[in-house]
Amino acid sequence: MRHLFLLFSLLSVAVPAKAYDMQALMDSFYSVVMIRGYNTSGGLAYGSGVVVAENQVITNCHVLRATKQPWISRGEDTYPITSVKADTWHDLCLVSTQAMPFKPAKLGSSTTLKRGQEVAGIGHSNGVPAPLTSRGNVKGLYPDNPGNVIRTSAKFMMGASGSGLFDMDGKLVGINTFKTAGIGGAIHFALPIEWLQSLEKQPEITTFPIQGKALWEEDEDKKPYYMQAAVPESREDWLKLAEVSEKWTTAEPKTAEAWYSLGTALENLNKTDLAAKAFNQAFLLDANNYDALVHVGLIAKSKGDSAEMHRIQVALANISEDLANEYIELLGCGKSC
Structure with a gap:
């Protein structure tokens, strides 16, 4: 099943593509800056940030933990950080500087x-x-x-x-x-x-470094379920993922991602009938979760269930022919499943 997991990670079905605004994306590129500063051992600490207003950059607070004198940079140009508004729990900091010429992101x-x-x-x-x-x-x-x-x-x-x-x-x-x-x-x-809205209301401070635990650093059993599920999924610990996902679906039965997580665990544990039910529930709760439908199709293929494979193809075609074609290619059906 690990092969299936890796395959699907690479070939996940996307929503129908929309044209993208190249000029707008270029403007976004130029709104990104580097946050730098020397740590206590003399090494250079660094992170990234995004310009969101005149002379203001949003970044992660954990980027500012190791330095007493951080600055913003682009190329050889540097801009000292004069103050910061910090929400350490949400790990967002809004830093201020002076005379920075960069346009903010939309x-x-x-x-x-x-x-x-x-x-x-x-x-x-x-x-x-x-x-x-x-x-x-x-x-x-x-x-x-x-x-x-x-x-x-x-x-x-x-x-x-x-x-x-x-x-x-x-x-x-x-x-x-x-x-x-x-x-x-x-x-x-x-x-x-x-979250920038509440960050802007935080008091302004001028002392560094910034300290405080972030939500993603909470004890494992106190984290939201989606964070608890991420670790066993990335480690391919399917038994643990199933355990977490069972708790998640019980606590949040109307959350599509909980059922999708459960389906992922069960499929990789070869409990394919239960996995298909979980994936179908995920799609029922979120009609944009096309991946769930494709997983049902993959399970049907493993069972030789051509009728179910075709049903999924028709369902995807009703949404987008592109989705259906990606599905056909993924399952290796030729012209049609």
């Missing part, structure tokens, strides 16, 4: 995103001087008012904490913040840009 909304929608992460992964762009798709949305925490396949690495997650209209929808790691691949999460 703000979008995490609440308008759909599962499978294409997004782009832009940040200074590995501390490279120019931002790197990583395209991916929304893989999960977890309501946390006033927005959705976003799981995405747009990868980011060390140095890109605090970087931007943008939709294809170039609007900032999230701040790339934390990820899990394991043999199944990293799982990446971005915090909703809507």
